[in-house]
Amino acid sequence: xxxxxxxxxxxxxxxxxxxxxxxxxxxxxxxxxxxxxxxxxxxxxxxxxxxxxxxxxxxxxxxxxxxxxxxxxxxxxxxxxxxxxxxxxxxxxxxxxxxxxxxxxxxxxxxxxxxxxxxxxxxxxxxxxxxxxxxxxxxxxxxxxxxxxxxxxxxxxxxxxxxxxxxxxxxxxxxxxxxxxxxxxxxxxxxxxxxxxxxxxxxxxxxxxxxxxxxxxxxxxxxxxxxxxxxxxxxxxxxxxxxxxxxxxxxxxxxxxxxxxxxxxxxxxxxxxxxxxxxxxxxxxxxxxxxxxxxxxxxxxxxx
Numbered sequence: 298x299x300x301x302x303x304x305x306x307x308x309x310x311x312x313x314x315x316x317x318x319x320x321x322x323x324x325x326x327x328x329x330x331x332x333x334x335x336x337x338x339x340x341x342x343x344x345x346x347x348x349x350x351x352x353x354x355x356x357x358x359x360x361x362x363x364x365x366x367x368x369x370x371x372x373x374x375x376x377x378x379x380x381x382x383x384x385x386x387x388x389x390x391x392x393x394x395x396x397x398x399x400x401x402x403x404x405x406x407x408x409x410x411x412x413x414x415x416x417x418x419x420x421x422x423x424x425x426x427x428x429x430x431x432x433x434x435x436x437x438x439x440x441x442x443x444x445x446x447x448x449x450x451x452x453x454x455x456x457x458x459x460x461x462x463x464x465x466x467x468x469x470x471x472x473x474x475x476x477x478x479x480x481x482x483x484x485x486x487x488x489x490x491x492x493x494x495x496x497x498x499x500x501x502x503x504x505x506x507x508x509x510x511x512x513x514x515x516x517x518x519x520x521x522x523x524x525x526x527x528x529x530x531x532x533x534x535x536x537x538x539x540x541x542x543x544x545x546x547x548x549x550x551x552x553x554x555x556x557x558x559x560x561x562x563x564x565x566x567x568x569x570x571x572x573x574x575x576x577x578x579x580x581x582x583x584x585x586x587x588x589x590x591x592x593x594x595x596x597x598x599x600x601x
Contacts, residue, residue: 370519378419538585
């Protein structure tokens with residue numbers, strides 16, 4: 298049986314294999330969205346600080362002092378792929394009742410872009426051990442991180458982990474997190490490329506990627522803020538949770554008349570996930586919260 302691991306302990310292990318990438322000089326437009334790798338001076342005046350995100354105003358400031366390149370932490374290259382013989386590409390037809398449209402790689406590819414990475418979505422969906430190994434080995438040459446998910450019922454976990462174990466050192470665990478599944482992670486290939494697998498259910502995949510994969514990417518990017526911002530808000534309805542597991546409850550955050558947050562219905566539905574702009578954080582020792590409680594909310598800023 299896989300080891301049960303607290304969320305914070307698992308994240309610490311993942312960050313140990315997620316080292317900041319080597320700084321490079323990038324043209325101004327290419328540097329947009331990356332992290333500044335060194336202080337920038339105009340004469341003796343410090344105008345841009347190392348570790349700052351490079352946004353449009355920083356690009357303008359650099360241009361105004363005659364710079365056409367900036368020293369940056371490059372965008373991590375993240376390869377995203379799905380594995381499973383019941384997965385069908387959107388736009389094609391489902392052949393059987395067991396088939397399902399492949400959702401995760403589309404969602405994850407855009408999620409890693411939101412975190413500041415360059416995403417490579419692998420279009421081929423491997424169906425067996427040899428195909429999956431060939432796909433992963435082909436992607437190693439352009440990956441700083443590989444993220445893999447499977448089918449929603451998680452049947453593909455053993456297939457994925459068996460292939461990864463042939464390519465490197467892999468650990469499998471079960472996070473103490475509600476609505477999740479097993480996770481495998483480690484270093485593979487000749488360059489010891491970090492890899493992580495996520496549970497197959499799309500909602501679980503997204504939440505798990507927010508909590509575990511996004512901080513890995515932000516660490517590689519050299520960013521100061523590797524996790525989402527949090528805020529306190531008043532709960533407008535009950536938020537029950539299972540003791541012993543950390544919960545991230547999909548919710549709608551509003552600021553009218555003071556910050557308030559509402560638990561969305563149908564927590565396992567993609568529609569609720571799409572509507573959510575926050576995740577209510579419930580600690581492992583808590584049975585949840587009641588209406589009127591002040592709670593911590595992770596803010597899902599889509600443009601961050």
